[in-house]
Amino acid sequence: MIGINPQLDRNGDLRHLLTTEGLPITILQRILDTAESFAGVTEREVKKIPLLRGKSIFNLFFEPSTRTRTTFEIAAKRLSADVINLNVAVSSQTKGETLLDTVNNLSAMHADMFVVRHSQSGAAHLIAQHVGPDIHVINAGDGWHAHPTQALLDMFTIRRYKQDFRALRVAIIGDILHSRVARSQIHALATLGVPEIRVIAPKTLLPAKIERLGVHVYHNMAQGLKDIDVLMMLRLQHERMESAHLPSTEEYFKYYGLTPERLALAKSDAIVMHPGPMNRGVEIDSEVADGAQSVILPQVSFGIAVRMAVMSMLTKN
Numbered sequence: 001m002i003g004i005n006p007q008l009d010r011n012g013d014l015r016h017l018l019t020t021e022g023l024p025i026t027i028l029q030r031i032l033d034t035a036e037s038f039a040g041v042t043e044r045e046v047k048k049i050p051l052l053r054g055k056s057i058f059n060l061f062f063e064p065s066t067r068t069r070t071t072f073e074i075a076a077k078r079l080s081a082d083v084i085n086l087n088v089a090v091s092s093q094t095k096g097e098t099l100l101d102t103v104n105n106l107s108a109m110h111a112d113m114f115v116v117r118h119s120q121s122g123a124a125h126l127i128a129q130h131v132g133p134d135i136h137v138i139n140a141g142d143g144w145h146a147h148p149t150q151a152l153l154d155m156f157t158i159r160r161y162k163q164d165f166r167a168l169r170v171a172i173i174g175d176i177l178h179s180r181v182a183r184s185q186i187h188a189l190a191t192l193g194v195p196e197i198r199v200i201a202p203k204t205l206l207p208a209k210i211e212r213l214g215v216h217v218y219h220n221m222a223q224g225l226k227d228i229d230v231l232m233m234l235r236l237q238h239e240r241m242e243s244a245h246l247p248s249t250e251e252y253f254k255y256y257g258l259t260p261e262r263l264a265l266a267k268s269d270a271i272v273m274h275p276g277p278m279n280r281g282v283e284i285d286s287e288v289a290d291g292a293q294s295v296i297l298p299q300v301s302f303g304i305a306v307r308m309a310v311m312s313m314l315t316k317n
Helices: 025-043 067-078 099-107 123-130 148-162 180-191 249-256 296-314
Strands: 056-061 082-086 113-118 136-142 169-173 196-200 216-218 230-233 271-273
Touching: 025 148, 025 180, 025 296, 056 067, 056 099, 067 082, 067 113, 067 136, 067 148, 067 296, 099 113, 099 123, 113 123, 123 136, 136 148, 136 296, 148 180, 148 230, 148 271, 148 296, 169 180, 180 196, 271 296
Parallel strands: 056 082, 056 113, 113 136, 169 196, 169 230, 196 216, 230 271
Antiparallel strands: none
């Protein structure tokens, strides 16, 4: 029902982007279609379009990021928005100001949109609940919870190379337990009609009862990669591990690293994805990362178009 989903306004349009969970397929498809229209902008001589001229977008990154923050900034600037990057390390947060106090002060500076990355799950949701009706919030990653724009650019990449989601077998491989990307990917893939989603990981890197999300669990790469169309590798989240979930990275690569031999177990036209940054020799062999089946660099390029699409839809442009 319209109005129940906090991401939608009363007309059923996108007001915030906080998670892919519960996002209607019509919205997901509209984001992908809109991104398609922006994909060619990067190839033009003049890369700017005036859709968000006069809008102020604040990047609130309370957690380190290079790739995500940069692509959000590029996307906003290509839409002609004014972009303000908040240096949280020297902001009032370090002096004891609360998250909402920070947001309220920035709202008073006539912010139109907040792009938020935070180490605490639910931070973007909290902000979305307290901003005014004309301010939009995009979750750029919160704790272990969600990273919706990463999942959306992954969906865009899959659609570009494979077209029909309903004919695919997809495997997500690696540190599922600590990955907000994996959760967002699973929800988006399921909504778009992927009939078989597999997760491949050691037991120590899988959340309890993950089968409830409708995925098939494998602990063995040889079994899990059979007949796979799309391989979505995940980075080992060392910074989020609270204890020793693995004996060593060498041991992990031995059993779960993607090598040319393991890639050969999937379909011959399977594509290899990774949200980055990659740990070569840990999750993925360089020969695979740089090989013909890798679409890792196109993912980065598509991320700009997808984030442009989300921003334009939030502001109804």
